[in-house]
Amino acid sequence: MSITAASPAAIPADHAARLSLRRAALAFVLTAFAAMTVGSLLGPAQALNYANIDIYPALPVASYYQGLSIHGVLNGLVFTTFFNCAVLFYLPARELDVPARTGWVWLCFWVMLAGLALALIAILSNRATVLYTLYAPLEAWWPLYVGLALVVVGSLMLGAETLRMRLAWKRLNPGRVTPLAAYQASVVWILWAFTSIGIVVELVVFLIPWSLGLCQGVDPLITFTLFWYTGHAIVYFWVLPAYLSWYALLPREAGGRLVSDKLGRLTFLLFLLFSVEVGLHHEITAPGIAMFWKMEQMVFTFFVVGPSLLTAFTIAASLEAAGRAHGGRGWLGWLTALPWRDPSVAGQVLALITFIGGGSTGILLASMAINPLLHDTAFIPGHFHITVGTATALTFIAMSYWLVPHLTGRKLFAPKLALASVWLWAAGMMGIGIGLMGQGLLYGTPRRDFISSLPHDPFVHPGLMAVTAIAGVVLLIALLCFLVSTLGTLFSAAAPVALVPRIPFGDAPVDGESRLVLLMDRLGLWTIVSALLIAMVYLPLFWVLFQHYVAVPGNRMW
């Protein structure tokens, strides 16, 4: 690692408290990666399925769909939430350097772990094969719903603790602007509180009572709309911790400095304002919702592209500055001059590059004109493997290459293997993206479909299928490299303190005099504005939907 300059927060004042914080953060990180490992081990079988090769008889799952449920819930919901909790709690705690209530943090962890255990019992026993989308009236066994609710509630409890720490810091530092990482993390926690309302209502008001037999049926469209209320904004909950790393940590890791602290704040604030009002663009082809609502939310979806475009500029400019400081010349010389040998930097830059494809296909999908051509085809999983699979997952893996050594007081084991893992991961995800998006775009191949079992397969397109299959295998190798390196780090001997990486907080100057920066720091105000915007968009919609409630009985055909 190239981080040697100690930021003020990195000098331990209270060693025991630091140690217990690290242990708690490590518990979240390791649970996240354990979930990711189990979920990802099923991925290659799914990629082979899309190449018409059925290896499911050799796997310990009852069906392709059970495997897909495990993959979606563990990788999409569990891995992301647990890792986010570690980053969004630990970084502010260290940056603000105010005491955290460690007992409460551990309580959050155990609530979430209990939820994960319940969900796993349901899914692994093949009694909750409803995919991560939970679409009623397919009716899972109740522990899945209760378990997921506990995971969400535990994470919200941790968010509350982080926001409390920020307020405590504010009291100690009147008139000062919140440091960047703590500001961004606080914004993400507020956004997550708003985002989670949909799935919490869906679970607690509808699915849990229904699966316990307390009501006869649920409305499939209302539960679907509640799911997507959360379901789109949740992708920002997944990706914003990666953005946080790109803004607050990566520039320093790359040997440079964030070009604008102000834009780092503005970006996150815009996400807080516009992330939630966009869920309906997942329901453009659904009946029961008038065109007006769909169009309104399409416009908001275009609003939320703005902060990602800001990010593309600011991060690219910061990396360019770093590359030129390393001696890079010319149009693209700065890119090759970045410290590519550092697996953490290489992984995050690769995540950024692959995310360009993910982000731009996202804009296509948000368009009502184009969406019906691609909706529910293999294009969709292709799209989110180069968004969640790279921007989020690859950044998290790359972050772990300094974070796990930092939390455990060890040196990174086999850095070359770690470097190989991020390249293979990026290449594999690009392959999945190209293969699946191509199949969906050119041939209308349905998504989430056990096509390899069909006797006369109508979806055979050899070229793209080969790309998907090879990418699946490449990803498996990437995962193995990651596992060897991470387990090696965990089981190696403690390293001398000087060799253990510190948190690479950036040192971009904060313009504490700027009225814009001071205004942006008033998070209470922005919470109210965001609540009003969400209420304005969603309350009338739900009022209309509840005018006709159709109770449909449950169904378990899997």
Add this chain to the structure above:
Amino acid sequence: MSEPETAAPRHLMSRYEWRWIVIALAGLAVFLAMSIGFTMSHPGRLPMTPQVDPVRKILSGPMFSHPGVTRLGPHHYRAVVIARQFSFDPASIKVPAGARVDFYLTSADVVHGFELPDSAVNVELFPGYVAHVSATFRKPGRFLTACNQYCGIGHQAMLGRFEVLSKAAWRKSLTAAAAPAAPAMSGVMAAIGPARIADGKAIFAVSCAGCHQATGQGMPGAFPPLAGTLGEYNGPAGRAVLAHVLLFGMNGPLNAGGKSYNGVMPAWAAQLGDRKIAHVLDYIETAWGNAKALPPSFKPFTAAGIAHDRVPALTPAAVAAEHARLPAR
């Protein structure tokens, strides 16, 4: 670490940044305007919702009690489609080229999808909601209607046929639509009687063919074939077990025709009466060449016999255990 010296001066940075923001937002605004303009100028492409009601009410209503294609006027047709696990009703839709087709679609059970590749028709189907889209198909061709929303264990096999016929082919299909003569029946089938077999076949088409397929071939890995595999039920105990499988369902792995299957057979005791279960059993025992494997002593199933098999009620696991004890044939 040394200070980065080469960072661009602040004013230059913000000038580039402003250029970038203006160009990017202008591009987005143009794309958004195109999306809205296209959507407004192509009505009927995204689903409208003429009816929201309890599922049973929709299915028994005037429109959905007769799924299929009807002519509304010159170059104007209506296609009414019900999606259910794991088939479309009707399984095959034919329309003439150049005609406007109004689709009315709904689901009888869970969320399904209905997509015609190479066209703009792509709708999600919710039980309790009727979706209505319109499209004109200019070129003759054959398409698959694939369900593209996960709907259960047989999702992948939920494929329908959609054909756009040239004018000449369409006229020909209208004259050929007269019902084909019923095939001659012999032996056991004659003893059961064509009316009962036809009734059993109709029930099978609605309740069973989604998984076991109209051809009785089942689906690899999930649903066992019924064609040529029912011999094990021919013994004295087998008859009651077969009735139990239909009445109470069955789960867990099983072998049929040398291959293993691990799906779920739902219980039909609540949905189908004794007579209907007897008729559908008579149908599967005689369809797809199964009649040839029946012993000469075979007697048709009766409503009274099924009523007897209903007591005591069994769990799906108990039926699986009972099934496992049958001697292999």
